[in-house]
Amino acid sequence: MAPYFFRNLLPKRETRQHARPLLTVLGELTFTQWALYFSGWLAWTCDAIDFFSVSLSVTNLQTQFNRSTHDITTAITLTLLFRSVGAVVFGILSDRFGRKWPLVWNLVLDAILELGAGFVQTFPQFLALRSLFGIGMGGIWGLAASTALENLPVEARGLASGFLQEGYAVGYLLAAVINLFLVPKAKAGWRALFWTASGISLFAAGIRVLLPESEVFLRAKAAEVEKGHTTTQKTKIFMKETKDMLKKHWLLCIYAVLLMTGFNFLSHGSQDLYPTYLTVSKGISTHNATVATIIGNCGAIAGGIFAGWLSQYIGRRLTIIIHVALIGAFIPLWILPSTFSGLAAGAFCIQFGVQGAWGVIPIQLAEMSPPAFRATFPGVAYQLGNMVSSASAQIEATAGEHLRTTIIENGVPKNVPDYATVQGILIGVVAAFVVIVTIIGPENHGSHFEKAKAAFEEGAAVEGPVVDDSGERVLRNRSSDDDDDGSGNEKGGVLSDEKA
Template sequence: MAPPYFIRNLVPRREKRTEGRPLLEALGSLTWVQWGHFWSGWLAWTCDAIDFFSVSLSVSRLQTQFHKSNPSDITTAITLTLLFRSVGAVIFGIISDRYGRKWPLVVNLILIAVLELGAGFVQTFKQFLALRSLFGITMGGIWGLAASTALENLPVELRGLASGVLQQGYAVGYLLAAVINLTLVPETSSTWRSLFWCAAGLSAFSAFVRVLLPESEVFIRAKEAQRARGETTTNKTRVFLHETGQMLKRHWLLCIYAVLLMTGFNFLSHGSQDLYPTYLKDAKLFSDHNATVATIIGNCGAIAGGAIAGWVSQYIGRRLTIIIFVLLTGAFIPLWILPTSFSALAAGAFCIQFGVQGAWGVIPIQLAEISPPAFRATFPGVAYQLGNMVSSASAQIEATGANNLHTTIRNSAGQLTVVSDYATVQGILIGVVAAFILVVTIVGPENYGSHFEKHKTAFEEGGGSDELEDDMREVGSRPTSVQVDEKRSTSEPV
């Protein structure tokens, strides 16, 4: 008996693999505008991470500032930010798919800079929570817009590697926030506020960089074609709304799958990152300095894992790469939670983030390739942020669990000390989530090597029902990549 479809299709068929130009040749073919689009998307995503992790790195200082004795009170701000991100993903994703990538991203980044700046001036905890909730809305738009800006103008041969590098902009942002927290924050009288102000300045700089670059080439061509046909803005909006409905009617099951996948991935990343400095300080009795240094080391592992996984996925496919790196994550959990020395725990942080963010490095291109092609900003962004919303309580789950579960360790003086058992709580959470991701990934679709840039945009008739050359059907019943390219060559270009 033949193995199930989802097992025998873990490695894409030969004709679905990207067998184009060598990597260096493809890199050499890029124009300055293509480089600019990629790095502007990467920078926006990096700034998003700096802004988000400003709270995670400042939990103890925020407790002191707002007179809160329990870390779970402060993590409420993290939960609210994650809850409201799906709202921003819908708003900015729809605007981007309708009007283009450039100005929606610019406005998004400016709003983030304003709210992050304001968070550095708040005086009460209620003010802080309100600003972080609004911040969640603006923050929710960044990922979908940044990923579409960075990837859709690149040759298909580079998208796997580019996906890994793009996604690890998040780890770079966390690393930069940790460096600022390690060096600048202790030296300023404003302490944690200086971290928020620096994050605001970097977001404003990212908006300025995007202003200097042109609109995405995909949208330029689509708008020129629409003008040539004499279609008005009102008509394009009507078409856009109709095609959005068609997309939801046709791809509702894919939408559910993507949300389930991103729920698992967001639990994996937030569960291993958001309270990691607090875990080291409260459960392992590290100093603020050593906890921050270990966080930096962990993010170095994340950057390496994301880039390597993205590159590997170009050869063995997206799902198989995710599975390999999630298995690595599970294997490294003991090293992440059992040791007590700085060197061993830092090594565990590097290895666990190598696996977690290695799997994450494939996600931007995986979601872009399985998305309805006309909705490459809305679909991935909303799926990502709905997953964030479901996983928004991960930090509070860990904080509450650790407060109710205690263990005894020896401090630096050799005395026995009772501490909150973050290690056990985080180990169980990450293990369960890793198993969930494995199942969802194995049974899910893959559209490896998709030329999604050749499809219609969301304001063109037929965009909502535009077909994907997908791997969701049985082998033999789907067209080969050659057949798809031949079919496209006879259709009207975008």
């Protein structure tokens, strides 16, 4: 008989047999649900525009500050290192006080820091701004994902997850378009990209201000008011429940960080130094490198949306494994060609796999998380993985300095860093790691996490309460030998919910 974790890659039939058709569900969504989802998606898109402003400006920043590629990528590393701080701070604020205002102030902070980055005059100033910016960026993903997904019906969350995550690719694409068309014409040069990114983040904050608080939090707050709990009491309860959650789910926390470490190495290893790889190792012009980046992000958007939709039917983990396998298959097309058309095709295919796997992550993390902490837990796991993988661009830059190749430029041989081989090896090893970690992990396909208590309610960390058919809250107690938790959640992999 096949191992347990292989037999549980597919979701159980009973978790899907009462699901409504996707088009029916989408047609029943209210304007508020659509708007809240869009605000979460837009916030995550802004995060990507802000982050990739550096990746797309490496050459210009080298000229501005007279620094090497390795030095410039230090800014990327510092941003990723400090993102975990922002995830903790803003995640806790969101799970305690609600989704709206923490996200608004998070976006405003990003806008201010991105604006400031466009005014720096020295390299140390730039590094300092990007470090602080990491704190602001760190909070966005967890808050955006919880805002976008918790207000949608279960049947729509797979597709919504894929489209949400590809706000990252859309942001990268928009940043590339701005860099391609605006920056060369702007008197300020590379600074125009940072200023434009700042304005878009401020616009996203304004959109969120106009929308109401998440319905889940409004219900929870109303219930606490009826009980007569004050703000101080709710804060004490929140702190106690947070400690209880960490004691109960410490193994799940470690697993989530390992999973997100692999995923962040996949994305940053294939994207952060990609424009530099094309211009330096392949001799492609800066203009064509930007166009190839745009094509690659079109593949990312297609892959993420497709994978999110597919995961609703064949499961989250199996969808991830399929798309990571595609990454391995497309590595030769990604690194071997020397022509623009071949490299652009490789970029499209590799990002279809990378961001296809990533498209499942928002809903996979939301469903596996302790439901009361679905802003803090996924956000912190995501950003701790970012922190571990933060040196990916510097690893590639350093390895490229030691592993060299020769290209013909204007008829003359030129010795350059072999970023193609370096990235191919790195992505291949990481892809294998992600497959293994995904297989052994849990899966709570179809989880009704929106029915759980809020983190400031007593008992939120112990057993996720659900809402019964009459709308009354009841405490769910699960049997340790039951594969179904009573609310459509199923166990999967080696790390079952009881063990984690």
